[in-house]
Ligand SMILES: [Ca+2]
């Protein structure tokens with residue numbers, strides 16, 4: 001797991017300290033819609049996951065994802081679920097849109113799989129940022145066993 005040290009200059013440091021005292025902006029749930037690009041602006045994102053076309057790759061387990069960006073992080077681990085039977089073999093699952101404080105460029109993701117479903121083999125995930133109209137690719141090619149597990153993947 002990687003940790004980032006925020007670089008603050010002058011007033012930005014004061015604002016950051018105020019944010020830390022008053023509540024963590026990066027972890028609060030944004031109320032507003034898109035207001036522009038930059039720290040503390042609220043942006044919209046979508047999450048895409050492709051499960052591999054391999055025998056037994058699909059699962060019904062709970063899956064959650066946290067997106068770590070160059071500016072901030074998604075507000076905790078986002079539960080990835082919709083009306084479809086998600087994370088089946090060779091399936092494409094789209095989630096969102098989600099409103100988060102601007103995370104900058106997606107850097108890496110943390111992906112949690114619960115123990116309430118069988119093993120899972122996701123091939124890759126993509127994070128879509130409406131602000132830049134860009135899909136950011138995060139290769140996974142990871143095998144999750146039956147148990148509860150969190151793994152991290154770069155979005156190069
Ligand atoms: Ca499923």
Ligand SMILES: [Ca+2]
Pocket residue numbers: 081082083084085086
């Ligand atoms: Ca579902």
